Structure formats: structure tokens, C-alpha cells
Amino acid sequence: MKKAYLVLSDGRSFEGVRIGAEGAGLGELVFTTGMTGYLETLTDPSYAGQIILHTFPLIGNYGVIPEDFEGACLARGYVVRELCDTPSNFRSEYALDRFLKEQGVPGICGVDTRALTRILREEGVMNAVICDEIPADLSAVKGYQVRGVVAEASGKEIQTFPAAGEERFHVALMDYGAKHHIVENLQERGCRVTVLPHDTAAETVLALHPDGLMLSNGPGDPKENVFEIRQLQKLIGKLPVFGICLGHQLAALALGGETVKLKYGHRGANQPVRDLKSGRCFITSQNHGYAVLSESVKGLGELRFENANDLSCEGLDYPEKRCFTVQFHPEASAGPHDTGFLFDRFAAMMGGEDHA
16 A cells, blocks of 8 residues: 555645555545446546545445446546445446556545545545645646646547437537437437537527527636526527536526536535425536536526525526526436436426426
């Protein structure tokens, strides 16, 4: 076992054991509360530029199952209390440590993840580095910024996926770091899906004559994506639109709203969200560090969902634009299936009706 350190940007350090790839892992340290779904978490492109800290104490117990991957592994580091090196699952192909090594992700185990989580909850997310020796100069750690990550997370070429069964609709999916299960949920509802790179011009999208436009999840500060926001200003209102996570934030910015960085974000599979129309509460899967300011969209859209913990904006309806967006992940990977009906709503909207 090789000694390693997790050093925070304020100088606090935690000693542990090296796992995963060699070398330093520098990034923004964030925690996720999911009890399962570590594979979906590691392969969620929305973690680009970040070091993932799991609050659940044992990770890796069911090994690595490639069929469960959501996309590219873009994490900058991995922090767990205990890493299981003897996984037990009939679908497992190999241990998680091998996956981290193959993906070039440095990691550390044996640290007090409860203490680290309390630090982040009380003081907010901060930069950190996984290293073999505590650096004397922390200027690089303090100065790190998550920048340009949508271009890193997005696909570079147009891809087309057929509908599962009879084709009912053609959906253009803007890929800002899309998870595979978004495509699968659309396919299951009879949609042929054309996945487009993040920098696709609005005119190119419209030339495809899609029945609807899907805006995917993705990493980083939404305000950084100036070109993408301008394209959405040309697209929203011309066809049905459904946005998830970063797509929700970009749509709000395109229509005149504002976003803000949260203290420590929402990451995990147990975030309670209240539907303001029905009064029902759903348990949702989430992974985001930014949110739309509810007051900034008054007169622009209707607040539909809010977080039951901190009352932050979780979903907006724009009836006149035939557009609705949510901050959480209805594709449920990993996480509950409570809000999968939103894909049905999108299909109904493309069919000329909206079962809101």
C-alpha cells in the first residue's frame, strides 16, 4: 500500500492510501450521497474537472459493469472511505481499482469522508489535490478553475440512434455531456435520436426538421457557454423543447434568466423535489453545482418544481414556447424512476398535446 494525501486549498490535509492511477489529481472537490450507482457517477460527464467524494463508506462492492456506463469518465480524482477489492456480482467484469487506473483517475481511500463532507457542507466546495507528498506551495490548487469542460464532455461528431420499435418522432439531442440513458429513454418512446455536438449551429438543427429538441446535462458554469446560449435563443419557441440539468440552466439563460453557484450543490439519488402544480413530492437523482434563480424567471416562465430542502429552482415551464426544463435527472441513472413520466410529457408535446 502506498501512502497518499488529499490536500484542500485551505491547507488542511488528510492521509490515506493511494488507489487508481499514479500522479496528482487536481480539481474541485464535491461530494455525492448516493448509496449505489458509483459506476454511473464515475462515467457521468457532468463531473468533468471535479474530484468525486463518496459519502457512502464502502465503494466498489459490485465491481465494474460496462453496460452501466453513462459516458466518458472525466473526473479529476476519486475519494472513498473504503474501496472493495473483492467485488461480488454476477455482472461484474473486474474490480473498480483497475477501472480507475485504466481511466487515468488518481484516487485515495482510508480517509475520513464524514469529516470531509462536513467541511464542504459548512464551507462550500473547494479545490483539492490528491498527491504523494504535501505541496509546500498551494497556489496551483487555489487557482484551479473548472473551465471549458462542455467542449471536453460533448461528442465531436453527429450520431444517430434508431427508435426502439416503430418510429413516432425524430428528436435532436444537443450533447453538452449527455448521459446514455437520456437517449435510451427517448428510444423507448419511439424516438429516432440525432445527437449533435455542443457547438452545432441553430440553422443546422432546424435543417434536420426534428419533431423536438432535447437539451442534455453537462458540466461546468452555464454562463460560460455563450455560443450555445445564442443558439438556443434561435431555437426555443420553434419546436418542442425538453431540457435536463445544464440544458435547464442554458434554456433559462437564453430566455433572460440568471444562474448562481450553490454552496455545495446537489449530488446523489435522494434529492426531494416538490411539484408545485400537484403538490406531490418526488425523490430524484441530481448532479449539479449551479441553479437557476427562481426570481429571475418571473414573467419569463412558470416555476414548476422546487427543491424541498433549500427551495431552489428544480424545474420551469414555458407554455408559450412549448418548452419545459428540469434540474434533476428523470432518466434515473443512477437513481429512482419517479420522474420518468417527463419523457412521456415530451413525447405528448411532440404529438401536439401536453399532458402537464
